[in-house]
Amino acid sequence: MDTRQIQKVLQKISLKGEALVGIYHSHPTAPPIPSTADIAYAYYPEAAYLILSLSSNQPELCCYRILGKQAFVLPFQLI
Ligand SMILES: [Zn+2]
Numbered sequence: 827m828d829t830r831q832i833q834k835v836l837q838k839i840s841l842k843g844e845a846l847v848g849i850y851h852s853h854p855t856a857p858p859i860p861s862t863a864d865i866a867y868a869y870y871p872e873a874a875y876l877i878l879s880l881s882s883n884q885p886e887l888c889c890y891r892i893l894g895k896q897a898f899v900l901p902f903q904l905i
Contacts, residue, residue, distance in 0.1 A: 848874040848889075855881050858888035860897040868892035874900055 827835070839846055849870060853861075858879035860868070868875060871893050879886045889900040 846870060846873050848876055850876040850878070852878040852880060857881055858886050860890055860892060865892055865895055865897055868895075868897075874902070 836846065851864075853859075856879065858877040860875065860877065864875065864877070871891070875890045875892055875897075877888050877890070879888075887904075889902045890897040891900050892898075
């Protein structure tokens with residue numbers, strides 16, 4: 827998403843009285859570990875960053891909090 831699209835989405839979230847809780851993207855050919863670019867452009871420290879990897883036979887989903895240009899694993903459970 828470009829910056830304008832992101833701002834529109836954040837505005838809609840705010841108007842609904844909701845909050846940004848997570849941001850998702852996939853790594854089609856890489857493991858579910860934040861890349862240097864993922865960390866560099868992680869502008870929402872309040873959000874959980876979910877990365878789905880399709881690089882192996884079994885899809886793998888991991889979740890991180892990215893603060894101060896460091897990624898920390900966030901435990902989560904799919905229900
Ligand atoms: Zn990534």
